[in-house]
Amino acid sequence: xxxxxxxILNETGMKAYSWMHQVQDTAHWLHRxxxxxxxxxxxxxxxxxxxxxxxVDSFYESEEFKKDANTYxxxxxxxxxxxxxxxxxxxxxxxxxxxxxxLPSQTFDPATGVTMQQNGVExxxxxxxxAFGDDVPDMIYTYVQNLNAISATSExxxxxxKFLNWLYASEENHDLxxxxxxxxxxxxxxxxxxxxxxxxxxxxxxxxxxxMTGYLPYMAYASDVPDxxxxxxxxxxxxxxxxxxxxxxxxxSNVTSELTNLQTEIIxxxxxxxxxxxxxxxxxxxxxxxxxxxxxxxxxxxxxxxFQAYLDANPDVLEIAKGTTEG
Numbered sequence: 001x002x003x004x005x006x007x008i009l010n011e012t013g014m015k016a017y018s019w020m021h022q023v024q025d026t027a028h029w030l031h032r033x034x035x036x037x038x039x040x041x042x043x044x045x046x047x048x049x050x051x052x053x054x055x056v057d058s059f060y061e062s063e064e065f066k067k068d069a070n071t072y073x074x075x076x077x078x079x080x081x082x083x084x085x086x087x088x089x090x091x092x093x094x095x096x097x098x099x100x101x102x103l104p105s106q107t108f109d110p111a112t113g114v115t116m117q118q119n120g121v122e123x124x125x126x127x128x129x130x131a132f133g134d135d136v137p138d139m140i141y142t143y144v145q146n147l148n149a150i151s152a153t154s155e156x157x158x159x160x161x162k163f164l165n166w167l168y169a170s171e172e173n174h175d176l177x178x179x180x181x182x183x184x185x186x187x188x189x190x191x192x193x194x195x196x197x198x199x200x201x202x203x204x205x206x207x208x209x210x211x212m213t214g215y216l217p218y219m220a221y222a223s224d225v226p227d228x229x230x231x232x233x234x235x236x237x238x239x240x241x242x243x244x245x246x247x248x249x250x251x252x253s254n255v256t257s258e259l260t261n262l263q264t265e266i267i268x269x270x271x272x273x274x275x276x277x278x279x280x281x282x283x284x285x286x287x288x289x290x291x292x293x294x295x296x297x298x299x300x301x302x303x304x305x306x307f308q309a310y311l312d313a314n315p316d317v318l319e320i321a322k323g324t325t326e327g
């Protein structure tokens with residue numbers, strides 16, 4: 001990555017960095033290299049590490065987090081992480097990537113290569129690769145990725161359900177909502193391929209991002225999007241394990257104040273360690289002490305209680321999680 005960074009700086013005059021998709025995200029790509037893998041770290045605050053036997057550990061107190069932090073500290077010291085990573089505008093990394101200023105990351109997909117070509121980076125390609133070997137199983141940690149929900153306090157939940165039922169009832173409905181009117185806002189150019197009609201500002205006349213509400217079997221792709229991108233979006237693993245937490249959703253209502261305090265403390269004390277700005281060894285003890293003062297142990301106790309109840313109600317979950325599944 002250091003050599004790539006030097007080449008990109010020479011060609012574009014821009015400093016390229018390696019990114020997490022969002023700072024809150026966990027370095028799951030690194031976990032594939034650890035002897036204790038497979039395991040999953042929940043991705044909202046990264047507090048809970050769920051092992052395949054159903055054990056829930058405190059991630060920030062684990063050896064796995066220590067390894068993550070030390071790797072990112074090495075990367076930060078080498079200049080591969082933006083020195084202002086915690087404050088830099090989220091959109092800036094995408095803006096830089098349009099012109100080729102990007103390093104291997106969890107953020108970019110093959111369609112980014114097309115955007116780079118459109119901005120003058122001749123022959124640009126972005127490839128999706130499995131880190132640390134094809135023999136390492138993929139982790140299925142959720143049965144949904146982005147999802148939409150109706151608030152429990154909604155005054156009219158039925159209308160929300162009616163809309164979602166309509167949206168996914170047919171590909172025609174799905175396309176109307178996401179791409180607009182065929183012949184006016186887009187034209188079909190092939191099987192699940194479209195060309196959007198653009199206005200004077202070079203933006204589509206109508207578009208609703210599919211990452212928010214798209215349904216993969218219905219989704220369409222621009223004519224110039226490479227097949228690699230569709231393979232990336234519709235990837236089906238033949239070597240995977242299923243986390244016992246895949247179907248579990250935590251209800252934080254019993255630890256609302258602890259959650260609020262932990263959110264604040266994780267941002268201020270853990271994030272600098274996580275992204276490599278400061279060393280793990282010099283800062284982790286103080287950070288954990290602050291997390292415990294914020295309610296870490298009570299939060300973990302509530303999570304473990306609910307998760308155990310989920311496992312008790314679904315006895316097949318741990319059996320499914322025991323080994324690698326083929327197919």
